[in-house]
Structure formats: C-alpha cells, structure tokens
Amino acid sequence: MSADGETIEAVKKLRQNRLNVVQALLHNPCPVFDEAIARNVLTCEEYDQVVSQVSKADKIRQCLDTMEGKGEACAEIFLAILHDLRGTYPRLRLWIDDDEQRPDTCVRDVETKLDRFSNEKLLFLMKMEKSSLSEELWKEFPQLCHEAREAGLLPQCFSELFGKLIEMNSDNRVDFLLNLILEGGPKNACTFWHILESNGKTRVVVEKTIIKLKTNENMMEMLRKYVAAKDDLSNELMKRVKIIKDYNAVPGESTNLEDRFVEPVIVKSKSGLAASSETYENSFRGRDHNFKKFDEDRVTRDFMFERQDPWVDVLSHVVVFGAPGVGKTMFSQKVIFDWTFKDGKLNKRFDFVLLLKCRNLNRICSLTTLRDIVLNEFPCLEEVVDDLLKNGFRLLMILDALDEMKHPLDFDNVCRSPWQLHDLGGIVAGLLKGTILKCATIMVTTKLVGLLWLNHVNLDPKTTCAVEIVGFSKEETRGFFQKFYKNEEIAKQVFHHLSTNDVLSSLCFNPIFCWITATCLGNYFTHNDGKMSDLAPKTMTELFSQYILLHLQHHGGKNVSNSPDTLLGLCQLAFHGVKEKKILFTAEDMNNHGVTNIPQAFLSEVHQKSESRSICHYEFFHLTVQEFFAALYFFLPRCVDSVEEVFAKSTDADDGRYQIVQRFLSGLLAEKPRSTLVSHFESLTTKPKKTIYAWLKQQKHKDLNCFHCLYELQDTDFTQAVMGDVEFVNLTQDMTSPVDCTAVVYALQTSNKPVNSWCVKLGSTDSTQRMKILAPAFPLCEKLQFVKQPIGDDIEIFVEAVLSKPNRLKDLT
Numbered sequence: 001m002s003a004d005g006e007t008i009e010a011v012k013k014l015r016q017n018r019l020n021v022v023q024a025l026l027h028n029p030c031p032v033f034d035e036a037i038a039r040n041v042l043t044c045e046e047y048d049q050v051v052s053q054v055s056k057a058d059k060i061r062q063c064l065d066t067m068e069g070k071g072e073a074c075a076e077i078f079l080a081i082l083h084d085l086r087g088t089y090p091r092l093r094l095w096i097d098d099d100e101q102r103p104d105t106c107v108r109d110v111e112t113k114l115d116r117f118s119n120e121k122l123l124f125l126m127k128m129e130k131s132s133l134s135e136e137l138w139k140e141f142p143q144l145c146h147e148a149r150e151a152g153l154l155p156q157c158f159s160e161l162f163g164k165l166i167e168m169n170s171d172n173r174v175d176f177l178l179n180l181i182l183e184g185g186p187k188n189a190c191t192f193w194h195i196l197e198s199n200g201k202t203r204v205v206v207e208k209t210i211i212k213l214k215t216n217e218n219m220m221e222m223l224r225k226y227v228a229a230k231d232d233l234s235n236e237l238m239k240r241v242k243i244i245k246d247y248n249a250v251p252g253e254s255t256n257l258e259d260r261f262v263e264p265v266i267v268k269s270k271s272g273l274a275a276s277s278e279t280y281e282n283s284f285r286g287r288d289h290n291f292k293k294f295d296e297d298r299v300t301r302d303f304m305f306e307r308q309d310p311w312v313d314v315l316s317h318v319v320v321f322g323a324p325g326v327g328k329t330m331f332s333q334k335v336i337f338d339w340t341f342k343d344g345k346l347n348k349r350f351d352f353v354l355l356l357k358c359r360n361l362n363r364i365c366s367l368t369t370l371r372d373i374v375l376n377e378f379p380c381l382e383e384v385v386d387d388l389l390k391n392g393f394r395l396l397m398i399l400d401a402l403d404e405m406k407h408p409l410d411f412d413n414v415c416r417s418p419w420q421l422h423d424l425g426g427i428v429a430g431l432l433k434g435t436i437l438k439c440a441t442i443m444v445t446t447k448l449v450g451l452l453w454l455n456h457v458n459l460d461p462k463t464t465c466a467v468e469i470v471g472f473s474k475e476e477t478r479g480f481f482q483k484f485y486k487n488e489e490i491a492k493q494v495f496h497h498l499s500t501n502d503v504l505s506s507l508c509f510n511p512i513f514c515w516i517t518a519t520c521l522g523n524y525f526t527h528n529d530g531k532m533s534d535l536a537p538k539t540m541t542e543l544f545s546q547y548i549l550l551h552l553q554h555h556g557g558k559n560v561s562n563s564p565d566t567l568l569g570l571c572q573l574a575f576h577g578v579k580e581k582k583i584l585f586t587a588e589d590m591n592n593h594g595v596t597n598i599p600q601a602f603l604s605e606v607h608q609k610s611e612s613r614s615i616c617h618y619e620f621f622h623l624t625v626q627e628f629f630a631a632l633y634f635f636l637p638r639c640v641d642s643v644e645e646v647f648a649k650s651t652d653a654d655d656g657r658y659q660i661v662q663r664f665l666s667g668l669l670a671e672k673p674r675s676t677l678v679s680h681f682e683s684l685t686t687k688p689k690k691t692i693y694a695w696l697k698q699q700k701h702k703d704l705n706c707f708h709c710l711y712e713l714q715d716t717d718f719t720q721a722v723m724g725d726v727e728f729v730n731l732t733q734d735m736t737s738p739v740d741c742t743a744v745v746y747a748l749q750t751s752n753k754p755v756n757s758w759c760v761k762l763g764s765t766d767s768t769q770r771m772k773i774l775a776p777a778f779p780l781c782e783k784l785q786f787v788k789q790p791i792g793d794d795i796e797i798f799v800e801a802v803l804s805k806p807n808r809l810k811d812l813t
C-alpha cells in the first residue's frame, strides 16, 4: 500500500521484473511505446523523452521509469499492454500471467494472427516456408542477423563469428540463418516471426504467409498434422523407452529407465573410425581402464549433437561405439527419452526421432521401402510420413546395434528414395551414405566390429561426431549401486565390499558387469546383522558362478542346463576360441562343436561384412564369459582336450590369452563356486587340479598371474606352502594395476611370510589406491624401498599400517 492507501501491486511487479522487461523488449520496443501512446499512458512529451535515449535498453528503462512514476493505475495499464503483446515478446511469458480469460485489446492485426499459432506451429511454418522466405529475405539478411543476435537467437559460437556471418554472400545465406534459428526450437522460431513482423521491410513477408495460410486449407491442415504427429510419436517413444527389463526379470517385472540410468564416460574418438575399427582385433585384450586418462576427451550427450563446425548446415552422423555390454543400447534409449521432453535441448534440435533396431530389421526378407519400414514401426506418422522423408530435415534416425544387422549392406547399389522398392541392405546403406534423408542426422550404435561397415561410407569428419562409450568410473559405479538397490544402506555396504576388493571392482567399469555384480551381491547385504556379508563373492570365479547360475535359472538358460551336450559344446567352443584368439564364431564352428541349440542367454548374434555379403556370427556376450566357459570345460567329465596346453602357453611372455582362463581354472577348484555350480551341472571333476597345483609350485611366482590364481583358489594351506621360496625384490615393478596389488597382498598375508627385501613402485596415477592396498603387507618386510617416487602424501597410510601390528621393518628408503 502507498501512503495514500493506494495498492502498489502493479508498480511493484514492474519494478521486480525490470530486467525481464528490458531483455524481452530489447529487439524492438517500439510496438510497446506505440500501444502506450494509444492507451494514453504515455504523453507525446514523455514519448519524445523515451525515444531520445541512445540505446534501446535505455529507451525501455526511461519508459519504465515514467510508468512507475505515474502510479499504480498507469502501471496496471502498462502491464496489460505487456500482457496483450506477450506473443510478440515470448520472453515476457516467463513471468507475466498467461491468463487466457483476459481479453486481447491490442489492435495490431497481423500480430494477433501470429498470436493464434502455437510456437510449435510457427516452427513448422518456418520449415514449410523456408525456400520462399529464403528468397524474399535475401536482401534483409544483414539486418536480420543483427536483430536475431540482439534477441539472443543465434548459437553461442556465432557471438565470435558474427562478423563473418553478416558478410556471407551466398544464395543460401538466409537458409543458413533460418537453420540457426530453428536449432533453438519453437520459442526461437516464434520470436523470429515477430522480428519479421515488427520490421517495416519484412512485415509484408509475414502478411503474405498469413494470407497463404488463410487461403490454403491444406497448409493449415498440414501444420495441425505435424504437431499432432509429433505429440503421438513422443508418447509412443516414451512408452517404449521409459521402461527397461533386466535379463533376469520375471514376467511383469520392470524398472524405470530414469531410476537406473547412470551417465557413462563417453569420449570423443581421436583416432577416427578407420583406426578404431582396426583395434577390434586388439579388443581381445585390454580390460584395465584408467579413467583419469579419459578426463580430457570426455564429452556430454548434448555435445554429441552439436555441429562440430559452425559453418556446416547439419550434423550428418553420430557414431556411438563401444565394447559389448558397455551400454550402447541403453544410451540410445536415454537419447530418445530426453527428446520426449519438450524444451529439452534435443527436442529443440529435432522435430522427429525414429528408432530402428537392426535386430528387428533382420526380420524383413523381401523388397521394401524406407517409407514402409518407418510406418510399420510408427503407424502414428501415417499423415506426415511422406513430407517427413522428403529430405529428413530436423529428423534424427537412430540405427541401434548395426553389428547385429543380418543383411549385407550394399554400398554399390544403394537405395536413393524413401519410396523406392529395395532390399534392406541397400536401404540401410543409403541411409548411411546419405542418398536418402540427406538432411537428417543418422545416429548409429555399434560394437567395434560394426565400424568396418562404416569404412565404406567415407564419413566427413566435419559433419560426423564419433564417440566411444568407455563405461563407468568409480563415481558412476557408486551411482549405479545407489540406483540399483534404491536403499542407501545396502548400496553403501556393497560399494564398501567392492572398494576393499579390487578384483571385483575392476570388472565394474563395464556396466553389464556392474549389473551382474549388483545382482549377485545384493542378497548378501540385505540383512542388517551383516552375517551374510562374509559369504558374499570375493573372487571373480565366485561372482561368475553365481551369475551363470542366475542365468540358468532365468533368461532362457534352461536349454543349457537341461542338455549336457549343449553345455559341453558351448564350453569346448569357448576354449577353442580362446586358443585361436577368436571371439566371433560361425554357424559351422557351432556345428563342429555340437552346439545345435544356440543358447541365447550366453551367445548373441553379430553380423560381419565380408566381400559382398553379411555373415552371421555368434559371440559370447563378453569375452570374460567366454573365458569362464573355457575354464569350466576342463571340469566336465567328457572334456577331450588337455589342460596342460593352457599352462604350457603361458611361458610365452607376450601371450596373455590364457591368463584369465588360468585364474578361472584355479577358482573352479575352490569350494564355494563348485557348490554353487554343482546344483545345475552334471558332476564337476577335479581332473585339472594336479596340473594347476604343479604349475603354481613350479612357477615360483615369476609370473604375476600366479598370484591371481592363488587369490581365486582361496586355499590357505596351499598358498602358505608355495609362498615358501618366493623372491619379492622386484615384484611390484610388474604390477600394472591395483588388482595386481590385491592379489599379491592376499598371498603375503595368507602365508604370513616374512619378506627380506621389497622394491615398491607406486605409479603416478593411482599411488594412493596402491598404497592402501599394499600397506597391510609392509609390516612383513625387513627392507622396503620405494623406487622412483617417494611416499609423499601417502605417508599417513603407510605409518598407520606399519604401526598397526608388530613389524619387522629395519630399512626404509
């Protein structure tokens, strides 16, 4: 209330929103001034004073000062003017009441008509009219660029490149500008229409468009159909992606994507696709991920859909690749989920998103058209499909799991039109090559093997964004457990269990192993008394045995457990694969090993291109699973291969192919995994025991892998026996990861063996973590030497460990 009792709500509102008003009106405040004169709240003198200010911002401020100075009644009328003109200044809608009851008193004809259209319709209208707008606005281009900049409609990168932008002189310069405006989504399109309308030179273009709309029923109808189809598609996709089903879900059981999804580490591919595809061969190894090294190249989901070069019109390809189980499918689900939210960045960028799963496309065997494929998947697009597929502008087409595509991609005979009858291989090849939907963005997810297909496309690096999903770092793993258990306490306990066990936690960088670990460990931590937690899997073999059991109980594993022949064949296939460094198997391989009934719980289909056709291969859904089955093979009574081979090979220092198999072989001698597995398998022998024990004794731990085997074996007596004459002097020099440290410390602590001299190298990236793992073993040493690197910041951990129990330490350097 003011001193004379008058309420001062309107004045207060104007004052509070002063900055908002200035920003909203900035691109052209004149219509507001005109309306203020028309409604008698601004006199001619006051108007002269307003327009005599130098900048537009100061003109608006002067006008606001005048209104506030004239009191509540004037301020109320001024607020009403802003309300009536809210269509011209969309930013006003951020705070001004959008009260439909309030009658529009504005008399400005064209504007009222623009106001009748939703922002979405104005965006589609701009798209539809792009070519005629391009022609008619060519001359006004520099002025429009200025106005678009003032209204904040240009992407950030053009604040620096603005000088270059207004100098553009090409025929398609307006087209380019309109693309930039459209990139900002419906609100920006609406503001731009109003900019056109408020400029004397361009107003006629708006009027012409409105008249065209009024006289052309089809155009009006098309706008309506577009908006409706987009809504329908959005609802349909939301239904499909918001729920995920775990591998072991019982019928009816599901989880919300948002309740499970954790942002994985994604890095920009530096080497380019050709080089990355070559590394497929090398993917046979390489589990250790040091996430720190990815920090620099890490990218966000939004970044992937930004044009890398500001001057290109569209981003043509987004390629997302990564190891099996690393979360490529989950990622594309999340992209779609984000799009379904209005006002999100992706929703502004793309009007339509289509998801085609290559596995589903495999069902198509006859000639077809892209139009039919799309309609079959999304019948809700019936009314707009032809327009949509004309060139695909502002369309995101996602091809999920290209590696699973059965049809050969025919790059010599590509499809050239969405309406052309063609085989599927030619259609997908056309999408990748851009002979169809040339203005769309095609996103492909694939394992490395699928990148071989893309080598045929010569993707332009300026219009392509290639990224690799690397997996979860420690932070994401923690986040995953929190989401998975939905119980802070259990998540904490499991995470703690893992942080004291590098053997298991090192697996969790791959989301699928993170899920396996979470699935298997949960039961051990649900009881508050903590009694069960001691029984939780500690070794890789215990974890995998639990997981295999889980798969056999659910998820179609029954044909393995009910059929000893299938199991034997599967294990034999796995072993021969490891032996030949092979992870992809043909149908012939399957036959040769007697795997007639493909167990989908463990093997997935991959389609690899050869000269002119696509060959169907099978692979274990992860190499580690293959290695587990390879080890299991030697415990089956009908195994015909000799386990000696697995240990003989390890003398060749460069060949690590059997390392993990050796660990699983040792682990399968241990009691816990055997008792887990025995309920589902025909009896497991102990045939390999003699060879494994002999090898471990004879190696005397020259090979670091022996320590891992001892860890998996969990046999205290044997560990004590073999640790008798081990030389430690340079042992940690070979330790390449914290997991190695864990295995060595286990052996030392179990045997309680005094160590004469030990040279420790902590490494530069994870020295604290290594120090924490190794420290409990330091009291056993007489002479301890830290090479290349002093203890430094980790001194406290060191001191605490050494003083915590009687120690033999005499010499420390």
Ligand SMILES: Nc1ncnc2c1ncn2[C@@H]1O[C@H](COP(=O)(O)OP(=O)(O)OP(=O)(O)O)[C@@H](O)[C@H]1O
Pocket (backbone or CB within 6 Å): 246, 247, 260, 261, 262, 263, 264, 322, 323, 324, 325, 326, 327, 328, 329, 330, 331, 401, 447, 480, 511, 512, 513, 515, 621
């Ligand atoms: N970002 C994530 N957040 C949470 N869980 C994830 C994530 N990514 C993957 N997962 C888990 O890992 C499992 C496998 O993921 P997904 O199927 O997406 O992998 P993929 O890379 O497509 O595998 P493949 O190459 O074998 O087809 C999912 O079912 C889920 O349990």
